[in-house]
Amino acid sequence: MKRTICIAFRIAGISMLSFIVFTLLYLSGAYVCSRIAIGRDSDRGEDVAIYIKTNGVHTDIVVPVHTALAHWSHEVPYCNTRGCDTTCGYLAVGWGDKGFYLRTPTWADLKFSVAFNAAFWCSTTAMHATYYPKMMEGPNCRKIMISNVQYARLVQYIRNSFRQDEGGHFMNIPTEARYGNNDAFYEGTGTYSLFRTCNTWANTALAACGQKHCLWTIFDTPIFDKYR
Known part of the structure; x- marks a missing residue:
């Protein structure tokens, strides 16, 4: 009996130590890699204004609704939002864990099962699309001017993040989970994890269009430290 208890305590101790070591390595790696800045590419064109926007935790990429290169309202219809405000000229898009988006309107609603599934590759992803009438620069919103060529790459990156049906259309998620009157959810591609979060997605979006980003x-x- 005593031997069994000793073995149980030893396993528990090893497990706890392994968890602590993993957590320290994970956070240390995240800190170091996020401090390594990758600069802009050689294209310095200023044809399209995009924005990065954060709510303090999650980063969105904001694009103009209509340009010669993309008409987002065709695949992200205004009518999929409660407000159906067709005067909105900007679309903010973010990628993330579907469970977080649809089942966690506030941090107080977070359940262990949702967090576990998100962290360990056990759930699907979603795209959160929010319309805005205008953008105001500030500490939580930064404007970035990019060229048409760079914007075309960003458009493709964002499109590839939406799961599409056989006709190539974005797949709306029918849900009452909303953050406001001008947002809607769509099926996403890829898998959320400890190593690929919503902010990792946004950082990669900036890399895709040749802008400053973290390693x-x-x-x-x-991300925002690179644009202060």
């Missing part, structure tokens, strides 16, 4: 980040602050 790797799971948080929003390092």
Whole structure:
């Protein structure tokens, strides 16, 4: 009996130590990699204004609704939002865990099962699309001017993040889970995890269009530090 108890305590101790070591390595790696900045590419064109926007935790990429290169309201219809405000000229898009988006309107609603599934590749993803009438620069919103060529790459990156049906159309998620009157959810591609978060997605979006970004980040602050 005593031997069994000793073995149980030893296993528990090893497990706890392994968890602590993993957590320290994970956070240390995230800190170091997020401090390594990758600069803009050689294209310095200023044809399209995009924005990065954060709510303090999650980063969105904001694009103009209509340009010669993309008409987002065709695949992200205004009518999929409660407000159906066709005067909105900007669309903010973010990628993330579907369970977080649809079942966790506030941090107080977070359940262990949702967090576990998100962290360990056990759930699907979603795209959150929010319309805005205008954008105002501030600490939580930064404007970035990019060229048409760079914007075309960003458009493709965003499109590839939406799961599409056989006709190539974005797949709306029918849900009452909303953050306001001008947002809607769509099925996403890829898998959320400890190593690929919503902010990792946004950071990769900036890399896709040749803008300043982190080597790797799971948080929003390092992204915005590059644009202060």
